[in-house]
Amino acid sequence: MKSKHIIHCIAALLLVTLSERPALAQQQTLTLQQAVDAALANNHLLKAKSLQIEEKKAKVKEDAIKKYPAVTLNSTWQYNANIGELVIPRGSFAALPLNASTVIQLPDADRSFELGRHQNFNAGATIYQPLTHQPKIQTGLEVGKTDILIAAQEKRKAALQIEQAVEKLYFGILINSRKEDELKAKLELSKLRLYDVESALLSGKAIHLSKEGLQASRADEEQELLKLIIQREDYAADLRRLTGIDVLKFNLNPIDINPSQPEEMPDYQSSALSANADLSIAELTVNKTRLALKAARQNYLPEVGIIAGYTYQQGNILYPTNNPFAGLNFKWNIQDLFANKQVLNQRSLQLQQAKENEANALEQLQADVEKAVRKISQAEALVNAAQKVLNFRRQELKVQLDKQAAGLNVLADVLSTRSTVAKAEADLYGALLNYRLAQSELNTLTKGETLR
Template sequence: MKHKPITRLLVLSFLLLCWGQALRAQERPAYSLQQLTDSALKNSHTLAAKDWQIKERSARVDEDKIKKYPSVTVNGNYLHNFVLDRITIPAGTIGDIPLSPGNNVLLPNTDKTFKVGKYNTYLAGVSVYQPITQQLKINTGIEADKQDRALAEKEKQKASLQVRLGVEKLYYGALIARKKMEEAQAKLELARTQLDDVESALLAGKSIQANRSGLQADVADQEQNILKLQIQLGDYVSDLINLTGIGADSLDLAEAEPLPYTVDPAQAYLNAAMTGNTDLQMANITKSKALLGIKAAKQANLPDLGVVGGYMYQSGNSILPTNNPYVGLSLKWNLQDLFSNKAIEKQRVAQARQADENIVGTRQQLTADVEKAYRKVQESLALITVAQKAAAFRRQEMKTLVDKQAAGLVLKQEFLSARSQLARSESDLYAAQLSYRLAVADLNYLTGQ
């Protein structure tokens, strides 16, 4: 009697623990496809890196724009001279003064030596250079930088579409695996019921051992199938957690939202792909960049002509002026560039031809991919129509058996067999519906939506 309160306390604690775990399981939210997609886009390191790449190329555009404006150089210098130059004026260099006949005084009367400059010399100045002929090349370089930035933006858009498509494939794959598990559970229950009936018949001497072994194998097969589906579902969920960055050991998936079974004509998707596909847009940007390279190579043949001006202050040299403002023109022309630019131009022309071939190949592959995805959509719609009919017939059959079971007119094995067939037809319908969603997702990816 002393142990009854303790036993009751242990039982109560166990019940409270189980109840708490059940509540926590109920409180765990079920994630929809949109929530998973938003989380994946938010936590994607690839997209974050693309954002920084876009900022880097925007800064490069700003850097090249500065080259259009005058460049200002400030310089200063200090020198300590240990030896100063000397200027000697010989006697009589200036002339002579006749004081009396035969008596001339030389100017200067003796050699005069003067030190030029000072031991400490200071130089300071500012110079301004405004390029003129290089403006064309600078503008072309800015346009090329903008093409690089546009290419990075398209790469980010493509990465974003890939993240969306990856989440959708994992999400729908997990839902299909979960639905197939329901079908496998129904088959397992039917196989166990059949095995129980056979074992009962064996005890009564009404069956043979071969039937029992076959049903035991069926039970083992269904258990193995369920285990495979559990592993597959766990892999899908694990990949979703890794892709979305959701901090959880596991997550529940909400059912897919209804999607209308209507599609546009195939030509509409082809037209959309030719304008919205990121791979094709990136190929066109690469072609534009190659043409700008040809233009820049031709502009590089121009001499570098510009306006130069400035101001210089010096102290320590008596010959040079202390303050010296100046203005003029500057011309630099490396004639060797006239020959090397020809080779560079040939390289850029080859790059443009490569871009042309890439565009043609991308269009051909894109057309084939869109047509393939569109066929999958049509095939999925046909499968959905057939699967809906089969599921409707199975539901009607199940409704009839439920009524008979209530009246005691149907065996349990027959009822479980019908329920297993219904689970299979519903699983086939569900798989067809999700296959349609995946095909639509492929079309949206190819068209850049």
């Protein structure tokens, strides 16, 4: 009976293996780099950040135009139903006596002169060059350029977050697959033990309680396997949203991870100060508020500029037909002097806030770097411990296989040991991937990029 059962189990395992091979052979392999590249190419947030950078570049170009002379062209055509007249009454210019009896009035009759025409046409061009506002315009350009740098850092930060999210999901699916292998091995062992109990029940060598206990264990393992399958589907759905790739149709390429000794803490802190995106954004924000405060001080200057132009007109005889002109323009809004004092107060408070945010970002960065280094050391210790366990489990499996070859044990012993080996492999792989994630997090904090 037992030998037939062993043959049946071996045949079933071979059948499952052969049935899975063609499906696996048809699946393509998806690497972590391919997943990350797809996420960066398809992510709408990154596309929006790129468009935001281009928008701010266009704003800087728009502001730069204000440095140069502003040219205004104008033209008007007008039809007047009534036109003005100059009327000089008779004798308005006194009288001219010719003799004692003859006096000529000047003019000798009422005279009327039209002062314009029914159709008037005007055209002109005016050039205005601001003078005192040039420093303020330059400060505005520096603010715009700072906005571009901030937007670029925000885009880089978003890209790093997306890469880390893809890595975590990718690694989560890999760890999940190892745990599924462990539970599948346990299920095969449970099936074998349940078959043995059923055979013993038929021969009166076991009680129903043993069978029910095995059935409960098997149901529990099936439940855990179902949880892993659901979790893998959730990971795959999240990864598909980020990358646009249905990862369930691919074989995920395993990651080779070799733990390395981390650098000294001061080196990481120094790298973080120059490369961390959050700290860079905080520093740029401080610089931007300083420029805003500088621009507020420049608002106290009156507006002075050079104005020049040319006008041409037809239809009004009182004005010249051609009139070139040039001069200076002065404007100073006194009310702005009082309002600008409050603007200065606001800018000063904003600068203080930006400095506090920068100090907080620096403290948070230092704490995160220390935490990441500590996580790497802890993960490395877990990797070493998991590696030892796996080595012992593999040695145990080798002993069981040798016993099986010599006929000194049963298939249940081999399957039980295989399940422990699968668990040890899953634990080691999980420890390695946790180490990789900790290393990637540290690299993101200190170098602004993830590991490949």
